[in-house]
Amino acid sequence: MKKQRKRKPILQRLYQRVNIPVNDKGENDKTQCWIWHGVVNNAGYGMLKVDSEINMATAHRIVMIEEKKLINYGDKVEVLHSCGNRLCVNPDHLEIGDINDRIRLQIKYKKHNPMFHDKKIMWPVCEHCGGSDYLPHFKRRHTLCERNAKH
Numbered sequence: 001m002k003k004q005r006k007r008k009p010i011l012q013r014l015y016q017r018v019n020i021p022v023n024d025k026g027e028n029d030k031t032q033c034w035i036w037h038g039v040v041n042n043a044g045y046g047m048l049k050v051d052s053e054i055n056m057a058t059a060h061r062i063v064m065i066e067e068k069k070l071i072n073y074g075d076k077v078e079v080l081h082s083c084g085n086r087l088c089v090n091p092d093h094l095e096i097g098d099i100n101d102r103i104r105l106q107i108k109y110k111k112h113n114p115m116f117h118d119k120k121i122m123w124p125v126c127e128h129c130g131g132s133d134y135l136p137h138f139k140r141r142h143t144l145c146e147r148n149a150k151h
Contacts, residue, residue, distance in 0.1 A: 010048070010050065010062060010066060011062075011063075011066050011067070013048065014048055014059060014062055014063065014066075014089070017036060017037050017038035017046070017048070017059075018034050018035065018036055018037065018059075018089055019034065019035045019037060020034045021034070030090065030092045031092075032090070033083055033085045033087075033088035033090055033093060034088060034089050034090040034093075035085075035087050035088065035089075036059045036087045036088075036089050038059065040087070041058070043086070044086040044087070045058040045059065045060065045086050045087075046058060046059030046060065046086075046087055046089065047059065048062055050062070050073065057073065058079075059089050060079055060081065060086075060088070060089050060094055061079050063089045063091055063094060064079045064091070064094050064096070067091045068091055068094070070096055071096065077096055077097075077098075078096065078097050078098055078099060078101065078102045079094055079095075079096060080094065080095050080096070080097045080101055080102055080105055081093055081094065081105070082094070082095055082105070084105065084108070084109030
């Protein structure tokens with residue numbers, strides 16, 4: 001039987017692959033990007049093995065889960081880089097948002113490809129509730145709004 005070795009804590013493994021700049025006082029510089037120097041996926045995000053299985057997660061999502069404790073593994077939320085750098089894992093540069101926030105940041109940092117959207121209906125508004133979260137261009141109401149309008 002093969003003996004399993006004890007793994008280091010995930011944050012320790014993560015920060016071994018990060019270049020953290022130091023300020024004049026010898027402290028971690030929270031204003032600059034902390035650049036990931038490990039495995040990178042096709043989209044340009046740092047990746048790290050989470051457990052002994054083959055489960056991988058993006059480095060910035062691991063930082064948000066382990067450092068800020070705002071989300072859990074498997075949550076379907078967007079972790080955004082306020083700095084616009086996909087390799088940055090500085091907790092002060094990470095925030096939670098939705099798909100519209102992500103698109104706005106991509107436009108701000110000129111990383112958005114408008115070919116994926118019809119410019120006239122990029123953020124359609126539900127005619128029932130006025131919500132502007134994800135709404136396919138062919139629908140005029142959220143599914144829940146359609147159900148509520150029928151009753």
